[in-house]
């Protein structure tokens with residue numbers, strides 16, 4: 178029983194890391210540009226499909242793992258000027274416009290790859306399980322956790338230890354005051370938007386061998402990102418990390434004790450946290 | 463250096479700045495005075511492209527900069543230190559400076575720390591954990607890192623103790639000696655008279671007086687009408703009294 182619980186907690190961490198990758202881009206985009214992007218789940222969806230396609234074409238998961246997020250990030254980065262017209266609109270308008278875009282992305286995926294789910298195999302070296310004493314754990318999931326840890330550390334360094342990160346943190350306070358220093362905030366926005374999209378794309382590729390690839394994973398990712406961002410606190414990097422891990426662990430442990438409730442558990446968790454901390458775990462006061 | 467012709471600015475339908483002309487030469491310090499709500503801040507913001515409804519001709523060294531984006535104007539050398547100072551609360555003093563620093567510009571953080579030794583001591587403090595005077599120094603130091611040709615200061619002495627005002631006087635004079643043109647909006651006449659060689663008075667969006675310090679000293683009518691202030695010499699030693707006089 179204990180080892181089963183442990184392995185569900187580990188699963189929760191692995192899934193939570195993926196949730197973090199999906200949510201952090203949306204959180205930062207919102208924190209900085211006040212832009213609510215319902216199409217953010219589309220980047221995750223596209224990441225999974227572009228990853229699938231690259232595996233089909235090249236036979237290399239590793240190539241897909243690097244290539245797909247870069248593709249998604251570049252496309253988002255280059256198309257950011259089109260998104261930026263939405264920044265000044267009301268949140269209702271943003272939701273409507275990006276909801277439309279999310280559907281366009283989803284239907285395009287159906288058009289190109291049809292509705293039948295696709296399977297992406299974990300790369301050869303990551304098939305099977307590793308044993309720690311009598312605790313046995315799938316290699317691929319362990320790999321996902323490692324990637325997530327390295328990535329979270331790298332992102333933290335980027336946000337806390339570089340000028341780019343300082344500008345991002347400052348930009349949530351005032352974009353005019355940034356521009357007064359001769360810094361082109363639009364370029365920073367565009368790069369950040371691309372980065373967030375690329376991370377969601379990476380989450381899509383990483384999730385593919387675990388849950389398969391299908392056209393409706395976009396809305397699912399969006400719902401999760403929404404919950405994670407609300408739980409963690411809007412615009413907070415550590416909030417997205419804590420929220421992602423918490424939701425992942427809640428989901429996978431309830432699936433042991435009460436499988437039917439695992440879908441709704443994250444919303445219950447969210448509601449509980451909203452009652453205790455309305456601004457989320459690490460949200461600004 | 464900076465020449466402004468027929469500047470008009472609007473907030474919605476209200477016509478705030480109504481045809482302002484200004485000239486500032488290299489190394490010159492010029493003051494822009496006027497009552498609360500006269501449009502001083504709006505004028506400065508318009509110069510750096512922060513008021514969307516503004517028109518007129520703004521030239522820097524003969525090249526038009528009106529219509530450019532704020533970041534481009536700052537890069538071209540017109541740098542505003544806003545009334546609220548614009549210090550980033552979540553960034554340390556060091557980070558506030560670092561984001562403004564340009565490699566190869568000849569302006570470095572360490573030069574700013576030499577100029578403002580108090581900032582060096584506060585290097586690791588967050589922007590919201592330093593005093594008002596230190597924030598003003600940080601704001602000016604940060605603007606200097608942008609290699610300004612023209613520095614626009616909006617009420618730099620607001621809320622500062624007299625000793626710190628004295629320090630600012632030295633700093634602003636020093637910057638002008640380096641060739642930077644300075645336009646300072648102030649309520650503090652003592653500060654203006656100490657640093658500026660020419661003065662403009664703005665009233666209801668129009669320039670109603672323009673002259674040298676001597677002319678300004680003699681124009682007691684203009685001062686009385688537009689600044690609600692008698693002879694500046696009388697209480698020039700006490701910034702606070704003058705400030706109160708002006709704010710009435």
Ligand SMILES: Nc1ncnc2c1ncn2[C@@H]1O[C@H](COP(=O)(O)OP(=O)(O)OP(=O)(O)O)[C@@H](O)[C@H]1O
Pocket residue numbers: 473478496497498499500501502503504505
């Ligand atoms: N964002 C804004 N929207 C609408 N009206 C504004 C805005 N900012 C200022 N105003 C109006 O424009 C006029 C000029 O304001 P401005 O801030 O330029 O005055 P000021 O001379 O700087 O005054 P103070 O000495 O109080 O700083 C005022 O009547 C003010 O109410």
Ligand SMILES: [Mg+2]
Pocket residue numbers: 502503504545616
């Ligand atoms: Mg003002």
